[in-house]
Amino acid sequence: MKSALPDSGDVLLYFSGGEKNTNKGKNLRWIALLLSLTAFMTAAALGAFLLFICTQVPQISSLQHEHRDPSPFACLPCVKLLRDPSDDISADLLLKQLDIRVTDGREDCCATSSEQITALLESVVRLNDSPQPVLPSYNVTNFNFSPVSAHKMLHAEILPHDFGIPEFPESPEVCELRDDDPRYGVEHHRGVNITRQGLKILHGGLYYIYASIQFRPQSRYPCKDFKYQTFAAYVEKRSYQSHGSQNILKVSHTCCDQCRNTQETRFTGGVFILHPGDVVGVKVVGYRLVQFHPATTYMGLAMLGAPESDSSVE
Numbered sequence: 649m650k651s652a653l654p655d656s657g658d659v660l661l662y663f664s665g666g667e668k669n670t671n672k673g674k675n676l677r678w679i680a681l682l683l684s685l686t687a688f689m690t691a692a693a694l695g696a697f698l699l700f701i702c703t704q705v706p707q708i709s710s711l712q713h714e715h716r717d718p719s720p721f722a723c724l725p726c727v728k729l730l731r732d733p734s735d736d737i738s739a740d741l742l743l744k745q746l747d748i749r750v751t752d753g754r755e756d757c758c759a760t761s762s763e764q765i766t767a768l769l770e771s772v773v774r775l776n777d778s779p780q781p782v783l784p785s786y787n788v789t790n791f792n793f794s795p796v797s798a799h800k801m802l803h804a805e806i807l808p809h810d811f812g813i814p815e816f817p818e819s820p821e822v823c824e825l826r827d828d829d830p831r832y833g834v835e836h837h838r839g840v841n842i843t844r845q846g847l848k849i850l851h852g853g854l855y856y857i858y859a860s861i862q863f864r865p866q867s868r869y870p871c872k873d874f875k876y877q878t879f880a881a882y883v884e885k886r887s888y889q890s891h892g893s894q895n896i897l898k899v900s901h902t903c904c905d906q907c908r909n910t911q912e913t914r915f916t917g918g919v920f921i922l923h924p925g926d927v928v929g930v931k932v933v934g935y936r937l938v939q940f941h942p943a944t945t946y947m948g949l950a951m952l953g954a955p956e957s958d959s960s961v962e
């Protein structure tokens with residue numbers, strides 16, 4: 649029984665055998681020739697490829713082998729092997745015997761040979777030889793260069809975040825002082841009280857007073873759209889005795905849309921006599937014109953000297 653669908657062996661016969669002509673045998677021979685030619689070429693190509701792989705692979709792997717460092721017995725970060733981390737690794741008698749390998753910017757000291765393993769172990773052992781020099785570390789309360797000092801970040805009382813065109817208030821706005829923030833190591837106050845409006849003097853004397861302001865409008869509009877382009881900040885002294893107030897220092901900044909260097913800060917400082925009860929604070933012509941960042945916007949003071957009989961607030 650002949651199946652309607654020819655099996656794979658009959659495919660050629662099926663197609664060429666559709667017409668019963670005298671060229672049937674000739675066609676078959678051609679096809680057979682063509683097939684064997686294709687098979688031969690495929691085999692030759694495969695053979696050539698395999699030959700290529702066989703000859704190349706050993707070369708590649710031996711190349712890699714030559715360039716790859718022998719795997720070390722142990723590696724340790726060099727800085728951990730130095731008694732003083734600021735010492736020069738290449739000048740260290742033990743560490744310079746080791747292989748230095750740099751991984752992600754870190755220098756590792758590696759030992760491969762037995763001599764190097766000895767040097768590595770010696771460098772570990774010597775860490776316990778003598779006690780590390782204990783370097784004193786300080787915080788602001790350890791300094792007593794002056795009986796009175798303060799360094800305070802400035803804050804906006806309220807800071808709307810609409811990023812519209814800043815409004816210029818009728819009178820300058822007082823920057824707030826808050827409790828010392830331990831995240832900023834230099835923020836402190838000694839011998840002086842903090843009020844929201846400024847530093848309240850307890851001991852009369854000669855003071856150096858300073859302030860730094862970074863003007864940087866918190867607005868998505870260019871300065872040319874603002875009512876004013878020049879902004880000012882003042883250090884104000886409110887006197888306890890005379891009940892008056894006075895701007896004792898001033899900085900100003902002109903905003904310019906085409907200019908670079910918008911990161912610049914304005915710094916001012918000076919020496920003044922202050923009396924107990926006086927309050928020293930900073931005012932700006934608009935909170936929205938200032939970048940309130942602890943590194944750039946702050947005030948402080950330090951007493952330079954006091955009269956013999958140190959006066960204080962009654």
Ligand SMILES: *[C@@H]1O[C@H](CO)[C@@H](O)[C@H](O)[C@H]1NC(C)=O
Nearest residue numbers: 785786787788789790791830
């Ligand atoms: C600062 O130093 C003083 C005196 O050594 C110490 O009492 C105080 O706890 C230290 N403060 C901080 C924040 O480390």
Ligand SMILES: *[C@@H]1O[C@H](CO)[C@@H](O)[C@H](O)[C@H]1NC(C)=O
Nearest residue numbers: 840841842848849850925961
């Ligand atoms: C300063 O602050 C201390 C502690 O907060 C307070 O006891 C003292 O009365 C204040 N002195 C003045 C003059 O405000």
